[in-house]
Amino acid sequence: MKLSIPEREIMSPGHLACQGCGAALAMRYVLKSLGKRVIYSVPACCWSVIDGPFPYSSIGVPLFHTAFETAAAVASGIKAGLEIQNDEETRVVAWAGDGGTFDIGLQALSGAAERNDDFIYVCYDNEAYMNTGIQRSSATPWGAWTTTTPVKHFKKERKKNIVEILAAHRIPYIATASIAYPEDLIKKVEKIKTIKGTKFLHIISPCPPGWKSPPELSVKLAKLAVQSKIFPIFEIENGIKYKINIHVKKPVSVKEYLKPQGRFKHLTDQDIEHIQQDADAYYEWLLKQEELSNE
Amino acid sequence: MRSVIMGNHALSYGAKLSRAQVIAAYPITPQTEVVELLSQLCANGDMKAKFIKVESEHSAMAASMGASATGARAFTATSSQGLALMHEVLHWAAGARLPIVMGNINRAFGPPWSIWTEQNDSIAQRDTGWLQIYASSNQEVLDSIIQSYKVAEKISLPIMVILDAFVLSHTYEVVDIPEQSIVDKYLPPLEMEYKLDWKNPHAFGGLTKPDWYYELRYQIEEAQEQAKKLIVDTGKEFKEMFGREYGLVEEYKMDDAEIVLISSSTIASTLHVVIDELREQGKKVGLLRIRVFRPFPSEELRKILKGRKKVAVIDRNISFGHEGAFFTETKAALFNEKDHPPIFGFIAGLGGRDVTPDVLKDIFNIVETTEWPEKDIYWIGVKL
Numbered sequence A: 001m002k003l004s005i006p007e008r009e010i011m012s013p014g015h016l017a018c019q020g021c022g023a024a025l026a027m028r029y030v031l032k033s034l035g036k037r038v039i040y041s042v043p044a045c046c047w048s049v050i051d052g053p054f055p056y057s058s059i060g061v062p063l064f065h066t067a068f069e070t071a072a073a074v075a076s077g078i079k080a081g082l083e084i085q086n087d088e089e090t091r092v093v094a095w096a097g098d099g100g101t102f103d104i105g106l107q108a109l110s111g112a113a114e115r116n117d118d119f120i121y122v123c124y125d126n127e128a129y130m131n132t133g134i135q136r137s138s139a140t141p142w143g144a145w146t147t148t149t150p151v152k153h154f155k156k157e158r159k160k161n162i163v164e165i166l167a168a169h170r171i172p173y174i175a176t177a178s179i180a181y182p183e184d185l186i187k188k189v190e191k192i193k194t195i196k197g198t199k200f201l202h203i204i205s206p207c208p209p210g211w212k213s214p215p216e217l218s219v220k221l222a223k224l225a226v227q228s229k230i231f232p233i234f235e236i237e238n239g240i241k242y243k244i245n246i247h248v249k250k251p252v253s254v255k256e257y258l259k260p261q262g263r264f265k266h267l268t269d270q271d272i273e274h275i276q277q278d279a280d281a282y283y284e285w286l287l288k289q290e291e292l293s294n295e
Numbered sequence B: 001m002r003s004v005i006m007g008n009h010a011l012s013y014g015a016k017l018s019r020a021q022v023i024a025a026y027p028i029t030p031q032t033e034v035v036e037l038l039s040q041l042c043a044n045g046d047m048k049a050k051f052i053k054v055e056s057e058h059s060a061m062a063a064s065m066g067a068s069a070t071g072a073r074a075f076t077a078t079s080s081q082g083l084a085l086m087h088e089v090l091h092w093a094a095g096a097r098l099p100i101v102m103g104n105i106n107r108a109f110g111p112p113w114s115i116w117t118e119q120n121d122s123i124a125q126r127d128t129g130w131l132q133i134y135a136s137s138n139q140e141v142l143d144s145i146i147q148s149y150k151v152a153e154k155i156s157l158p159i160m161v162i163l164d165a166f167v168l169s170h171t172y173e174v175v176d177i178p179e180q181s182i183v184d185k186y187l188p189p190l191e192m193e194y195k196l197d198w199k200n201p202h203a204f205g206g207l208t209k210p211d212w213y214y215e216l217r218y219q220i221e222e223a224q225e226q227a228k229k230l231i232v233d234t235g236k237e238f239k240e241m242f243g244r245e246y247g248l249v250e251e252y253k254m255d256d257a258e259i260v261l262i263s264s265s266t267i268a269s270t271l272h273v274v275i276d277e278l279r280e281q282g283k284k285v286g287l288l289r290i291r292v293f294r295p296f297p298s299e300e301l302r303k304i305l306k307g308r309k310k311v312a313v314i315d316r317n318i319s320f321g322h323e324g325a326f327f328t329e330t331k332a333a334l335f336n337e338k339d340h341p342p343i344f345g346f347i348a349g350l351g352g353r354d355v356t357p358d359v360l361k362d363i364f365n366i367v368e369t370t371e372w373p374e375k376d377i378y379w380i381g382v383k384l
């Protein structure tokens, strides 16, 4: 039987991720596809801990730990450094959390995207600042509890749409992915390997301690996020050509996705209805974008 | 080749002759000409380098780090607000032991807005681990860039070459631009022992517990110490090849000097003229220019200042609530000597106020006529 997921393991066990960490799975899959000829730029985030303390490292490829807001700029520098030394082959990855991407690192990311610097930017999105103890980020969804959006004052702002921000830069390739759909994720990384310029990959990555969900449900939650239309799986070429990669034919209700997560347990039926409408509307809008792209 | 060039272009030519391979920079007055000339040189192929037109100074330093970590020679330049914005990543570059060289044009901070010279921007970076060289001529600016790469790459620490806004950055002086082939002999291509290399994968800068962090900091200090001798030695080597020598400090008419005026950058160049004049009047006065501020040449100062009657330090910077930085360091260097001269501290020229020969003569007069400092710090020419 031919496996669609490469058998090779680049990342070692023994890393420091929590049980059920979506970000650890995301890394494992991406590396399986990328292989060893790659260099990572990793800003402050859970992954600055997960990789292992000095002198250990678990990802099996070179990794430059860097300051919180610099993932993209460091990646640009690495790529330029390699190219001027006649190495066009080695791929460069900026690997950052949602805080390092949506918030503090957005300026550097925008700069690199505008220059269309040739690297892969991966945002593993666990929807809060998890490394510092679950504070809200602009990727935290409406309704969620975090330590800075306590229950009575749960987050009242919508999640920032990072993908649309990147699309506005007209970079060659943008995709969303979920750790529950590894084949789709791997296919996307394979495609990214053939594209020059800035590539952006947005991976939904459940976080049991931050989401207050049982570790064994992480993959299931990453699947429900997709099937409830909360986190649609699609790609955008050149900032304008949309393609939904996982069409949700028989959607589950958002309630099913929200219920196992303690961070949403205070929500009323009315609140959940609000989230449902928002998810449906976004999915409708995406379908339209896809339709327009096919015209 | 002798050319008449501005201080900013001396930085650019220094980077070109050093064969900088990646330049990431962001414009700010009074640094813009550095970036403009370099992007032109890269664009027309006169330099084999990648120019990354970053969206901020923070990213300029971050991109320089990325490039340097792959073993490429990286250069950037900035000033004032730009340098302050870089602050976090300046620490990172030094901690990561990356031999980046950068030019900083001293410019005062706002508010109120000012574009004129003052050293508070670079002084505020003194604890980052970067070496700091304060140049006092355009020739020295160019030469210092070349020398800095040689030193930085031996000790794995970044170096800042610093010059005064306008007084040097926009002043045209005759500069000998050396032959590339001779520079190549002085400065061989960079071979980094530890770099980002997919064939030899390592993580750089991962979480380090108290059991090793301390030692890593000790090594930075060792490298700074090592730099003192290296700057002197590579300065001698430089002289053999280019005919000009630079060390940690510059002494002028110091042999029999009883009163020593200490300063840096262009205030020190003006002091040459003042000292000539005072000497004609029979005053036994000399100049000690501190060229390298980090590592601080404490030992040299102790040797040179031994047995002098009086010392005065003129600072174009102020650590609010205290005094000027060169003054603080000078006093600290001498403090444990059993017997040392009185040391006067002066603040002058903040925000680009001209420090004319007359201002410097006023300072000399105060020192000459005052037996022991009567104030912790003297502000010169305050109009209030």
Ligand SMILES: Cc1ncc(C[n+]2csc(CCOP(=O)(O)OP(=O)(O)O)c2C)c(N)n1
Binding pocket: A044, A045, A046, A047, A067, A068, A069, A096, A097, A098, A099, A100, A101, A126, A127, A128, A129, A130, A131, A132, A137
């Ligand atoms: C300039 C700066 N501000 C704040 C921090 C503290 N900090 C470290 S990681 C982090 C949150 C990271 O959140 P995210 O990017 O979402 O990654 P995650 O921890 O969730 O994996 C914060 C606030 C820092 N390291 N640097």
Ligand SMILES: [Mg+2]
Binding pocket: A097, A098, A099, A125, A126, A127, A128, A129, A130
């Ligand atoms: Mg996060």
